[in-house]
Amino acid sequence: WRSSHNYALNFFQNDLRRQARAFDTNCIVAQRIKRLSSITDKLRRFKTTRLSQMQDIGGCRAVLEDIQQVYWLAEKYRTGDLKGALVAEKNYIEAPKSDGYRAIHFVYKYAATKNEFHGLKIEMQLRSAKQHAWATAVETVALFTHQALKSNRGYWKWRRFFASMASAIAAMEKGNLVPNTDSDAYGLKLTLRDYVEELNVVQQLLAYEKALTDLPNYQVPGDHYFLLLLNPEIPSLQVWGYKKSQLQQATSDYLEHERLIRGSALNAVLVSAGSAADLRKAYPNYFLDTTAFLNLVRRATS
Numbered sequence: 566w567r568s569s570h571n572y573a574l575n576f577f578q579n580d581l582r583r584q585a586r587a588f589d590t591n592c593i594v595a596q597r598i599k600r601l602s603s604i605t606d607k608l609r610r611f612k613t614t615r616l617s618q619m620q621d622i623g624g625c626r627a628v629l630e631d632i633q634q635v636y637w638l639a640e641k642y643r644t645g646d647l648k649g650a651l652v653a654e655k656n657y658i659e660a661p662k663s664d665g666y667r668a669i670h671f672v673y674k675y676a677a678t679k680n681e682f683h684g685l686k687i688e689m690q691l692r693s694a695k696q697h698a699w700a701t702a703v704e705t706v707a708l709f710t711h712q713a714l715k716s717n718r719g720y721w722k723w724r725r726f727f728a729s730m731a732s733a734i735a736a737m738e739k740g741n742l743v744p745n746t747d748s749d750a751y752g753l754k755l756t757l758r759d760y761v762e763e764l765n766v767v768q769q770l771l772a773y774e775k776a777l778t779d780l781p782n783y784q785v786p787g788d789h790y791f792l793l794l795l796n797p798e799i800p801s802l803q804v805w806g807y808k809k810s811q812l813q814q815a816t817s818d819y820l821e822h823e824r825l826i827r828g829s830a831l832n833a834v835l836v837s838a839g840s841a842a843d844l845r846k847a848y849p850n851y852f853l854d855t856t857a858f859l860n861l862v863r864r865a866t867s
Contacts, residue, residue, distance in 0.1 A: 567598060571621030573675035574598070575684045577649070578625040578837070578861040580649040584641055585627040588634040593697075595838045595847035596625040597777060601823045610716065620653065620672045621688040623653065628847070632693045632738040633659075639669045639691055649673040652686070656697075661743045664717045664724060665731025666700065668692045695734045695861060701860035703727055704850035709773055726760035727751060733865035746848060758866050766862060770855040773800070790815040791844055794822060795832045799837065799866075 572594050581658025582594040591812050607613055631637050635658070643654070653672040662669045671689040673683060692700070703714050704725075714727065732752040733753060747753035761767065788806030792815060795802050807815040819835040826833055838844040845852050 566789060566829050567601075567622055568812075569606075569681055570598060570687065571812060571816075572682050573687050574623035577647075577673060577687045579688060580647060581627050581694055584645075584838075585638055587631040587641075588637050588705070589622050589631070591630065592634075593628040593843060593846045594625065595836060595843065596623070597834065597836045597848075598623055598819075600834055602819075602827075606713075606716070610825060615814075616772050620686045624688040624690060626690040627690065627696045627848070628694055630694050630848055632695075632740065634690050635669060635693050639671075644687070647673060649675045649687075649740050658740055659806075660739060660833075661731060661735065661760070663728065663744050665669075665703075665728040665743045665746075667696045667731060667735060667740070667743075668700070693738065694740060694857065697851075698857035698861055699727070699731055699734055700856075701848075701850040702855055705770065705855055708795065709769075709800070710849070711830065722760060722764060726757070726764060726766065729760065730862065730865060733757060734835075734861060735862070736859075756860070761862060761866055767859060768844050770859055774855050775827060785841070788833060788841065789839075790837050791841075792819055792822065793832075793834050793836065793848070793849075796830065797832070 578594065578596040581768060582592075585592040586592055587815075599619075604616070604619065604622070608616065608620065624865040627638065630636065639656075642651070651671060651674065652674050653670075655670040658667050658669055671691075673687050673689065673728060675685045675687060706712070707714040707719070710719070710723070712723065714723060717724065728743050729746050732742040735742050736750065736753075742748060747756050785806045788809050789809040790807040790812060792805040792807070793802065793806075805815075805818065819833065822833040835846065836848055838847050845854065849855070849857075
């Protein structure tokens with residue numbers, strides 16, 4: 566049932582790529598099927614949620630350089646005509662989450678002639694490059710420190726640091742600040758300086774990134790799907806590439822890896838991108854690429 570979302574997901578991802586490039590020719594667009602561990606964790610946390618109600622089993626994302634481009638693209642989807650019904654919009658830029666997450670989400674219900682695909686829900690995320698840098702830094706720290714920061718769990722100082730950094734980024738983008746963070750610019754800067762020093766933020770993120778500087782070059786002509794296996798403890802990264810025609814094999818291998826690593830610190834995900842270069846840009850948390858976020862940290866604390 567999870568893999569059946571790939572059909573609808575491919576449609577929405579192709580449309581998103583076409584629409585996003587009209588505003589930013591260098592935009593990054595990619596798609597992913599939600600990890601089994603993430604699905605089960607969400608069902609455990611939200612006891613009343615049914616599997617059929619989950620709206621982000623299949624998701625695609627566009628990362629645009631400028632916040633204004635995100636607004637333009639969002640408006641295009643609000644007024645456009647897609648092969649599916651828009652069932653929900655969540656504007657986390659207008660109303661940031663308390664943990665600092667900021668983006669615009671659309672949820673579509675796919676209209677298909679085949680019953681097995683009709684009505685499947687796909688989530689579409691629109692982010693600026695700064696918002697994306699923040700989100701992937703959260704995932705990187707969560708992977709290496711074994712904290713569920715994306716679920717607003719884990720060491721409170723890391724959570725407050727990321728919420729404060731999100732407010733600093735929102736200020737750069739002239740947007741709404743995260744609730745319960747410093748509204749005074751100077752006070753926010755001092756708060757961030759304290760967290761950066763106490764948590765050793767810069768050194769830790771640089772260490773995570775340096776650990777995989779010898780990442781092999783995975784640019785195999787024709788590969789479209791990529792199975793990533795990250796071990797944050799060594800750390801090491803393994804990547805398997807698959808052609809478009811090998812989706813069934815990729816899905817089968819993904820399920821097998823999830824079974825083998827259940828209960829361990831290893832992290833597996835099946836993603837799709839136009840090329841290996843796009844893959845690294847779209848999913849920098851799996852390559853520990855935190856350069857963009859560290860540049861934002863230096864700007865916010867200087």
